[in-house]
Each structure stands twice: as structure tokens, then as C-alpha cells.
Amino acid sequence: MSNAPGSPPLLSTAAMAVELTGITKRFGAFIANDGIDLAVRRGEIHAIIGENGAGKTTLMNILFGLLQPDEGSIRLNGEATVVADPAAAIKAGLGMVHQHFKLVPSLSVADNVFLGMEVRRHGLIDHAAQIARTQELSKRFGLHVDATERVGLLSVGIEQRIEILKVLVRGARTIILDEPTAVLTPQESRELFQTLRSFVAEGMTVIFISHHLEEVMEVSDTVTVLRNGRKVATRPTSELNKDELVRMMVGREVSFDRRPRAALHGDIVLDVKDLWARDDRRLPAVRGASFAVRSGEVVGIAGVAGNGQTELAEVLSGLRPASHGAAWLKGQDLTTLSPAAIRQAGLAHVPGDRMVRGVDRNASIAANTLMGRQHRAPWSQNGVLDWKAIAQNAGALIKSFDIRAQGAGDAVKRLSGGNIQKVVLAREFTNGADFLLIDQPTRGVDIGAQEAIHDEIMRQRAAGQAILLISVQLDELAALADRILVMFNGRIMGEVAGDDADEDRIGMMMAGVSQQLEPA
Amino acid sequence: MEILDKLINVALIAATLRTTAPILLVALGGSFTTKAGIFNIGLEGQMLAGAFFAVIGSIWTGSAFAGVACGVAAALAFALAFAVLVVTFRANEVVVGLALNILAGGTTISLMKAIFGTRGSIVGHGIVGLPKVQIPGAQALLGSWAPLISGFTPIVYIAFIAVPLLVLFYKRTQLGLYIRVVGEKPEAAEALGISITRVRYIASLLCGLLAGLAGAHLSLGYITMFTENMSSGRGFMAVAILIFSNGDPLKVLAGCLLFGFADAFSLRLQTFGFPSYLVLTVPYVVALTALFALSYRARPKVIRETLASMQKLLSVDRNSAPVDKNPQ
Amino acid sequence: MSDRLRAFSGQIIAVGVALLLGAIIIILVGESPVHVLMTLLRGAFGDQEKIAGTLLQTTPILICGVAACIGLRGGMFNVGIEGQLFLGGFAAAWVGFTFSLPAGIHTLAALALAVVAGAAWVAIPAFFRARYNTNEVVSTILSNYIAVLLTSYFTIFLFKRPGGWSETPPILATAYLPEIFAFSRLNWGLVIGLLLAVGVALIFRYTSWGYGVTMVGSAPKFAEYGGVDVKRQGFVVLLLSGAVGGLAGGVETLGVHHRFMEGFAPGFGFDGLIAALLANGSPVATIVTALFFGALRSGSLLLEVDTSASREIITVIQALIILSVSAQVLIKRRGDSQAGERRWKF
Numbered sequence A: 001m002s003n004a005p006g007s008p009p010l011l012s013t014a015a016m017a018v019e020l021t022g023i024t025k026r027f028g029a030f031i032a033n034d035g036i037d038l039a040v041r042r043g044e045i046h047a048i049i050g051e052n053g054a055g056k057t058t059l060m061n062i063l064f065g066l067l068q069p070d071e072g073s074i075r076l077n078g079e080a081t082v083v084a085d086p087a088a089a090i091k092a093g094l095g096m097v098h099q100h101f102k103l104v105p106s107l108s109v110a111d112n113v114f115l116g117m118e119v120r121r122h123g124l125i126d127h128a129a130q131i132a133r134t135q136e137l138s139k140r141f142g143l144h145v146d147a148t149e150r151v152g153l154l155s156v157g158i159e160q161r162i163e164i165l166k167v168l169v170r171g172a173r174t175i176i177l178d179e180p181t182a183v184l185t186p187q188e189s190r191e192l193f194q195t196l197r198s199f200v201a202e203g204m205t206v207i208f209i210s211h212h213l214e215e216v217m218e219v220s221d222t223v224t225v226l227r228n229g230r231k232v233a234t235r236p237t238s239e240l241n242k243d244e245l246v247r248m249m250v251g252r253e254v255s256f257d258r259r260p261r262a263a264l265h266g267d268i269v270l271d272v273k274d275l276w277a278r279d280d281r282r283l284p285a286v287r288g289a290s291f292a293v294r295s296g297e298v299v300g301i302a303g304v305a306g307n308g309q310t311e312l313a314e315v316l317s318g319l320r321p322a323s324h325g326a327a328w329l330k331g332q333d334l335t336t337l338s339p340a341a342i343r344q345a346g347l348a349h350v351p352g353d354r355m356v357r358g359v360d361r362n363a364s365i366a367a368n369t370l371m372g373r374q375h376r377a378p379w380s381q382n383g384v385l386d387w388k389a390i391a392q393n394a395g396a397l398i399k400s401f402d403i404r405a406q407g408a409g410d411a412v413k414r415l416s417g418g419n420i421q422k423v424v425l426a427r428e429f430t431n432g433a434d435f436l437l438i439d440q441p442t443r444g445v446d447i448g449a450q451e452a453i454h455d456e457i458m459r460q461r462a463a464g465q466a467i468l469l470i471s472v473q474l475d476e477l478a479a480l481a482d483r484i485l486v487m488f489n490g491r492i493m494g495e496v497a498g499d500d501a502d503e504d505r506i507g508m509m510m511a512g513v514s515q516q517l518e519p520a
Numbered sequence B: 001m002e003i004l005d006k007l008i009n010v011a012l013i014a015a016t017l018r019t020t021a022p023i024l025l026v027a028l029g030g031s032f033t034t035k036a037g038i039f040n041i042g043l044e045g046q047m048l049a050g051a052f053f054a055v056i057g058s059i060w061t062g063s064a065f066a067g068v069a070c071g072v073a074a075a076l077a078f079a080l081a082f083a084v085l086v087v088t089f090r091a092n093e094v095v096v097g098l099a100l101n102i103l104a105g106g107t108t109i110s111l112m113k114a115i116f117g118t119r120g121s122i123v124g125h126g127i128v129g130l131p132k133v134q135i136p137g138a139q140a141l142l143g144s145w146a147p148l149i150s151g152f153t154p155i156v157y158i159a160f161i162a163v164p165l166l167v168l169f170y171k172r173t174q175l176g177l178y179i180r181v182v183g184e185k186p187e188a189a190e191a192l193g194i195s196i197t198r199v200r201y202i203a204s205l206l207c208g209l210l211a212g213l214a215g216a217h218l219s220l221g222y223i224t225m226f227t228e229n230m231s232s233g234r235g236f237m238a239v240a241i242l243i244f245s246n247g248d249p250l251k252v253l254a255g256c257l258l259f260g261f262a263d264a265f266s267l268r269l270q271t272f273g274f275p276s277y278l279v280l281t282v283p284y285v286v287a288l289t290a291l292f293a294l295s296y297r298a299r300p301k302v303i304r305e306t307l308a309s310m311q312k313l314l315s316v317d318r319n320s321a322p323v324d325k326n327p328q
Numbered sequence C: 001m002s003d004r005l006r007a008f009s010g011q012i013i014a015v016g017v018a019l020l021l022g023a024i025i026i027i028l029v030g031e032s033p034v035h036v037l038m039t040l041l042r043g044a045f046g047d048q049e050k051i052a053g054t055l056l057q058t059t060p061i062l063i064c065g066v067a068a069c070i071g072l073r074g075g076m077f078n079v080g081i082e083g084q085l086f087l088g089g090f091a092a093a094w095v096g097f098t099f100s101l102p103a104g105i106h107t108l109a110a111l112a113l114a115v116v117a118g119a120a121w122v123a124i125p126a127f128f129r130a131r132y133n134t135n136e137v138v139s140t141i142l143s144n145y146i147a148v149l150l151t152s153y154f155t156i157f158l159f160k161r162p163g164g165w166s167e168t169p170p171i172l173a174t175a176y177l178p179e180i181f182a183f184s185r186l187n188w189g190l191v192i193g194l195l196l197a198v199g200v201a202l203i204f205r206y207t208s209w210g211y212g213v214t215m216v217g218s219a220p221k222f223a224e225y226g227g228v229d230v231k232r233q234g235f236v237v238l239l240l241s242g243a244v245g246g247l248a249g250g251v252e253t254l255g256v257h258h259r260f261m262e263g264f265a266p267g268f269g270f271d272g273l274i275a276a277l278l279a280n281g282s283p284v285a286t287i288v289t290a291l292f293f294g295a296l297r298s299g300s301l302l303l304e305v306d307t308s309a310s311r312e313i314i315t316v317i318q319a320l321i322i323l324s325v326s327a328q329v330l331i332k333r334r335g336d337s338q339a340g341e342r343r344w345k346f
Helices: A056-063 A086-091 A109-113 A127-140 A156-169 A186-201 A213-219 A242-250 A309-316 A339-345 A354-358 A365-370 A387-400 A417-429 A447-462 A474-480 A503-510 B002-007 B010-035 B043-061 B064-088 B093-116 B138-148 B154-172 B174-184 B186-191 B196-220 B234-245 B249-271 B276-316 C003-028 C033-045 C048-073 C081-098 C105-132 C136-158 C189-206 C208-218 C220-225 C230-257 C268-278 C283-306 C313-335
Strands: A016-027 A030-041 A045-049 A071-076 A079-081 A094-097 A174-178 A205-210 A222-227 A230-236 A268-278 A284-294 A297-302 A322-329 A347-350 A435-439 A466-470 A483-488 A491-497 B121-123 B225-227
Touching: A016 A056, A016 A205, A030 A045, A030 A056, A030 A071, A030 A205, A030 A222, A045 A056, A045 A186, A045 A213, A056 A174, A056 A205, A086 A094, A094 A156, A109 A127, A109 A156, A127 A156, A156 A174, A156 A186, A186 A205, A186 A213, A205 A213, A213 A242, A222 A242, A230 A242, A242 A503, A268 A309, A268 A466, A284 A297, A284 A309, A284 A322, A284 A466, A284 A491, A297 A447, A297 A474, A297 A503, A309 A322, A309 A347, A309 A435, A309 A466, A339 A347, A347 A417, A354 A417, A354 C220, A365 A387, A365 A417, A387 A417, A417 A447, A435 A447, A447 A466, A447 A474, A466 A474, A483 A503, A491 A503, B010 B043, B010 B138, B010 B154, B010 B174, B010 B196, B010 B234, B010 B249, B043 B064, B043 B093, B043 B196, B043 B225, B043 B234, B064 B093, B064 B196, B064 C313, B093 C003, B093 C268, B093 C313, B154 B174, B154 B196, B154 B249, B174 B186, B174 B196, B186 B196, B196 B234, B234 B249, B234 B276, B234 C136, B249 B276, B276 C105, B276 C136, C003 C033, C003 C313, C033 C048, C033 C283, C048 C081, C048 C189, C048 C208, C048 C230, C048 C268, C048 C283, C081 C105, C081 C136, C081 C230, C081 C268, C105 C136, C105 C230, C189 C208, C189 C230, C189 C283, C208 C220, C208 C230, C220 C230, C230 C268, C268 C283, C268 C313, C283 C313
Parallel strands: A030 A230, A045 A205, A045 A222, A094 A174, A174 A205, A297 A466, A297 A483, A347 A435, A435 A466
Antiparallel strands: A016 A030, A016 A071, A071 A079, A222 A230, A268 A284, A268 A322, A483 A491, B121 B225
């Protein structure tokens, strides 16, 4: 590294810190970025806003050299640059704070900050110097941390400060933050904004990815909105209001191709009362969710990924213990039952991570359709499997669910994503369950298969099943759901009737600004 | 009391240090791979190869130290094979480790038969054992306690000096730091451009180095002979120690002293007429008991962590979390 | 280079390296690889007695291999089969020389206790694996050493045959597993092994329980999601694996040695594990790999007589084969980064 840590790299007089021109990036047939132009002025906080899948992260990964664009060019500080890898980006004065932190829990804060560029004296690491330097930087930018503390003992908010310090110590002058507030409490977010302003005050530049409208309005100087891989607009924040921003983000062309339906709501099948659960880090991920699902009803759960939906689904299917509250399925409290007993009680579950939870990729379609019913006739008798019946049944499912495969003996891993999902649906929808828990049914599924999956869900609704549909895709919920609950940070923020699903309001609640509009 | 005096005395402590040395060395070797995130069940085989080739080298050259070098080289060859298969080819660590152990057993016996025409053991043939280092002034300084610091072979001293050196290595050197990072959070290493492959190779070879020394100590230390499978499970005990010490040098030392003591004590018991077969099980029973007891004890930690995270949460989040219905 | 081509060339290289290394080691010990191979073949299949001898060696490897398969199927490495074999062998001998029972019933009682002994010996490691996730590889390996010493202690200090050399009294003839041919000690144990291999394969394939266990081994998260009690099945699978390991010891005692002695049946447990690994965990395929290893063992007896090489050269060959297979199976994954996920994953 040519620069001493923290010292400004070759100062240039160019007005633009970053200029991206015509950036296009394709992943197979999917176009993640489509001819995006982006200009970031030196010394500003530039927010990039858009829905999930709008192409924000891809664009930033291209800027930071993690991905190479298929088309387009990059100028940094006025100079045309090929950012071949992150090392080149760092050398050019860029720094990126990722969504997922890469810190080593057993090491101290200072060790983590200097990892890969240790200060050494006589060949040994000079911990004292590293600690002093870390403390100096943390004081200068208001990033309060104890440099000697072990990272494993610290909260997520402090971990983020360490990631920022890592970037600073490598001499970054332009700092990219990917969804920095997603993991922060409101107080921590406010402190982060203070820090970002102090960067700008020192002449640095900040690029800030977010889908949280309020904070974008609060902290940024300029906003660029992306939608479906294209740039919608770049505008000074002062000229914008929230409504305009939401409209640009969600767009008017979202297909609200609402499925026709007859109202046939019956009795309450699932009744969730003040349910709490922890995530893998043992922090609360579901915070007091209460709702009910009736038979013949599709209840949608909207929300940005990672706001507790996964944990909610896992609690309802018995894969994660609840820490408080209850979920009654036809009179039985699911939080006290094993996964097998919950299935017995009448649950069918289409899991969100279908490759890990939903199938054994190496097994045949027939073997995959057997899971959960291997103890029941006609699939088995007295504990002995009837593979002929299983294969016949699987063959029938392949036909009725239009699974594109050679036959029931095909290994699931040979199928496309959409057809693998159809295998899961075929198994779960023919289980005779009263309650269907469906998590991200069309994630990574091609358009044709999406239609078929939506048809199938509506067929189940018509058959009188109670359905809880979790999805990050708003249009999917608007098309299918009778009611939409919006989840943010583990809470149900509010409810919208499917018939008058208002994307502005849902978008607001997804971004955590619901309270004023409609208290939960 | 008299019996106790006979059982526990200076000679027993000195014997404990002697019997601790090989398992300490091999466990410290395994510390490198453990810290680098590799489950190395192949320590046993590396140690056995080290013991055999140390004897061969000693006979060929007439020098104990050249013998040690030969033993280390053989163990390094096994460690390299392990690294190639596990790190480069990403083969299953357990399968490769076990297969290399079997390979070491088969190779040493086959070569013994080929070179010496015998089975069972190699005795005599001009094996030169390691000299014992007499520390000048030890007798004057400590009197009857002198055997505690003087009169060991060099490898015993190396084993015990290696402990603080390893502590320093993990704390203060770049390589030591990188080994820990690669084992604990490979994504972090990768993001910072640290080559995981290279670090794991280095860790594997450092492991082979110490395992080879441990083997050489077995065959050239206090007895100068090689017998079939003479490592007799010490490599596996080392793995047990590594599991519950997580490769921390000081905890490794504590665990190894426990086994060294169990070993020395059981040998002592044998002289008191306890059935040798039962006495010989003592180190293995100690290893297993420690493994089970410590994995059981690891449970309260989860509860403590939960409580800590709740406290943290309460202080950060104004909306207080409810009390766990079923804390675990 | 396409993935398939790379995998294929990797396979060729792996097998080539294994054979080359084997040949080099044979040359190093001063023998001709061709001569060693011919001697092995003659020793294993030279005449009907040799073939029966091969089958006699195959029997314990096969049963131990099936034991390993049961564990592997549920994702468990039972490396303690050797110890379960020793305890099962001793338990069967004890029933054989202590009680007098009618023929047939005596054999069954002895085998039953062998099974119980094997299962009991693995119960503690299995419990800690299922409940506290204690590494079963290390705990079962360490318990092997205790099992061998413990059975030696029983034999020499508690049940030594008067005037004999570190062995128990012979078992009563009522407890024998009958021999199949007059010219060999080959006995019905082989039939037990074959039936067991086929039976276990059928259980895994055709029962609801076997389906659940298979899923626990191959896709544990999927099994958990589908309502299979993953921890419980892990425990059960290790217990059954230990039971079959004990059975292997009982068969060896009742069919071959007719007593228990020190150093009884060494290495069969490990051979069985390797045979199972080579068969990729399939009990039926283990019949073939066990026969292969049985032939190697049987042939190695002649090797010791006719050449200067030691019979352990075959364990070298076995190890090299396993290493080459482990490398070539995984060569396909080389594109993955060492962090366990693709570099710069999105």
C-alpha cells in the first residue's frame, strides 16, 4: 500500500469523485444493470435507492471491482480507470462497507481494523501502535469503539463502526455503504449519519445504498433511484418529497394483475398471538407478531428480506423455538410441537431456502415427494415403502403440476429452479393440510413457472385452505393476497386489504415509516 | 501415606514431564491445523512415520540429530500429502486422515520387514539415542529437585519452550494471526486478500514438523527402539485435547500435562501390581472423560451468551424483550 | 477444459498415482511389483482352499463394512468398529464357554450378547454425539484402545484357560457356527454377512425408517424440515452400527477361533470401514469391496511365505486406493473457494 493509513491519496481537482457511464451487467438472461449512468460529486452524500433486485448492490460491486461490467466505463476522480479487483479500488481511494460484516470474533477491534496491513516492529505485530491509531481515527470521526475489546463481544452497530474504520485506515476518500442502517437501531443510525456528515466535512465522499426513505431524505444531498436495473432519475434531495420518491422507486408499471376470487373466508385456522423468536445470533427477530389466517384466505406478508419473515416461518413450522407467545393451529399450540407433530396437526410448508430445506438435490423426484408422508398409506404400509405407489404418485404429480422432467426417477438437481419449486409445491399441496405456509414461492423462478405457481396457490385457496404467503415481491402479494401484513424489523407494521393494495403505503411501511399512517 | 509418598515424588513429576513431551509436541503441531480450521485426525500417522524414520536415520548416519531430521522429513511428507488432498483437492478430512494413518502403519511395518527382516520391533542395530542435557548448576541449585529441570533430552525442552513461543506466535506474528483468521472466519481472510490455501498449507507443514519431532522423541528419546504402531493412540489423544482446548497453547499444555501425568502414574501403578491391561487404559479413559465432560460443560455457555445478549438488547432497545419461555 | 474432462482426467491421474506409489513402495521394499501381484492372486484364488480362505477373511470385513455403512448412511463416522468387534467377540466367547445350552440356541444366545455388547460399547459416544455434538470420530477411536485392553484384561486376568497362553477356554461345540466345507474353516458367518448386507440395503431402501435415516445423512436440513428427528436418528444409527460391529466379533469367535484370545482379529474393523467408504456407503457394493480386501488379506499370507515383503504391504495399497478415491471424488469441487463459498458471492 502506497498510502499511509488514513492519509489522503493523490488529491485531484476533479469535481466528480465517481463517474459511471453506460454500465450494463448481465447474469445469464437476467439484466441486473442496464446502461446505468451515475455521477457522484466530490464531498456529497449520494444515496442510491431502489427496491430489492433493482440493481443497487450489483452496481456498487462493479464500482468496487468485485464484478466486471459487460459494458460501460468508470472514471474515478476524473481519470478513466479499470477496476480489476477490490485491491485496485482501494488503491484508487475507494472503500466499501458490505452488508455482511467480515470480522474475526476472537480478535480485538484494532487487530480487525489492521488485518491484512498490520503495523509491525522487529517483525512482531505492534499492538500498541495499532490501538493508538484506531483510537485516534475513532475519535476523529465519532466512531466510538474500545480498540482493545474483542469483536465477538460487541453489538452489530459497533461491528459496523469497525468495518468503517477498516475502510478509513486503508485511506479511502470515497466510501460506499451497502444498506448500512438495515442492522442498526434508530439511535445507532443517527450516530452513523453524524459520522457520515463528518466525512463530508473533511472533503470525503459517501455513497449510501438504502431502501429506507426517511433516512435518505434525512441524510443525503443527492438521490439516484434505480428500478429493475435501470436508472430512473438523479435529483437533489431538497427537490424531492417522500411520495415522489416512492413513486419513482416502485414505478407505475408494476403488474397488479389481481387474480379473480370469490370471498369464502371461513373459520380461523391459524391464530398467532404475541409471537417472539430469536435469530441465529440470538437476537429477537420476530417481535410480538399477532395475526390470524382463515380458511379460504390468502394472507400475505410483505417486507424487505431479513425483517423476521424467515424466522416467523421457521417458528410456525417447528424448526425454530419461539421465545414467547403462541401460534394456534386448529387449537394446537405449534410452539410446543416438534416439526413432525406440526405436520400431523395440519401444516404444509413451502420453505424459502428450497435448495437446502425443500429438497434433497441428489435424490430422485419420487424420493423427494415422499418426505413427510413416508409413514402413511398409500406410500407405505406397516413401515414398508411401496416404491411402485410412490413412483406412480410422483408421476401423477409431475403431470398435474406440469413438472418438466423425464420421469419420477430423475434427480432433482437436474431440474430448473422453477421445476424444483414445483416438486416442493406438488408435495406440500397434496398433503391434505389445512394450513399452507408458503415462503417466497417464485424466487429464482422463470416467468412461465411463476404463472403456474400462482395458479396453483389460487386453486388451493378455492379449495378452502388457509394460506400464509410470505414474499418480498409486492406485485406477487398484490395479485394473490386477500390481506397484506407488512413486516419491518420483526414487527407487523400494518395491514392493507388486497383489493385496494396501495403500493405507496406498503412501500412506506416496508421502509419502517408506517406508524404515522396506520398504527399496527 | 507411605504409599502416597512412593507414588508421588520427584521421579513421578520428572516422568510426567517426559511422558508429556511427545503428546505435547504432537498436540501443539495439531494446534496449527486446528487454528487454521482443519480437523487433522492424521496426527497419529505423522507421529508414527516420524518415529520410524528417526530410527532409520539414526542407524544410517550414526547421529541422533540426523535421525531426528529424517523423522521430521518423513512426517513433513505425510503432512504435505494431507495438505494436498485436504486443502487442494478438498477431500474429506476424516477419510484422508484415517487413510494416512493406515498408510503410515503399513509402510513402517513393510519397510521394517524389508530392511531388517523382522516383525514387531527394531532394537539395537546401532540406533543412537538422543543425549540427555545436564543443566550445569541444577544439582547445586535444586538439590534433589534437580531432575525436574535437568537430564531431559533436547526434544523435551523444545516441547515445553514451544508453548510460550506458540502463544507469542498467535498473538504477535502476522502468520499466527492469519492462521487464526483463516480458521475462524475464512471470508474475512478472503476479503482482505489473504490466501487461505497458502496459510493452510503452511499450518499443515508446521504441524508435520512438530509431529515428526514428537515421533522422534518416542523412538530416540528414553527408549531407543521402534515397535509396530508405537504411537499407540497418542495422536488421537492429541486430537481430543485439541477439540476441547480449541488449539490454545496454554490449554493444550494443561491437557497434555493431565495425560502425561495419567501416563506416568499408570506406569507407576503397574509396578505396584495393578493389572497392566487395566492400568494402560487410564490415559484413554482420561481422554474420553475429558472430551465428554467438557462438551457437556459447554452448554451453560449458551445460556450465559443468551443472557448477555438480552441485557445488551434491553439497554439498546426501548421496547424491552419478553422473558424467554424456554431459554436454552 | 470442460468440467467433465477435468474430473475424468483427475480420476485417471488419481488412480495412476495410487498404483505408481504402490509399485514404488513395493520396489523400495526390494520386490518386483509384478511378482507381488502374481503371488497375491495365487494366495487369494490359487485353489479351492485358497478361495475358501479368501471368503473366510472376507466375512468379518463384510460384516464390519455393513456396520460402517449403517453409520455412514445416517451421516455418522463409526471408527470404533474395531473395539465393538473385540467386545462382541469376547461376549460371544463368554456365553460359549460359560453356559451349556442346546446347539443352535447356544449360538444364537452368544451372537445376541455379542450384538448387545457392541451396541453398549458405542452407546456413550453415540449419546454425546446426538446430545452435545461431541465429535464421534475421536471418541470412537479412543474407545477402540480401551476395548482392546479391556478384553485382554478379561481374557488374561479373569478367564484365562488354565495352562493356556492369553486365551479363554474354548467354547462348547454347541455354540459353533457350523462350517460349510470340510476342507476349510469357512462357516455360515459368510452367509450371515451376505444376508445382513442385503437385508440392510433392503431396510434402507424399502422402509419408512430407512428413508428417514438416508435423508438425515444426505440432506439433514431437509430431513429436519420433513419432520425426521435428526438427533434421535443419529443416536439410533450409531447404536445399530455398533451392534453389527459386535456381531462381527461374535461371528469371528463362534465361526473361526472358537475362543477369545489376545490380538483377536486385528484390523478387521478398519478394513470394514475402508471397504464401506470404497463402496460409497452401499452395503451391497460393500460385498464386492470386502471380497477385494479379503482377497488381499488372504493373498498376503502367501506373500509373507513366498516373498520378502511383509503382508502389511496390502494395507499400504488399501490406504493408497482410499486416498486416490477421496481425491478424485472431490476434484470436481475445485472451482469452489476455500471459504466454502464461491469467491465474491452475491
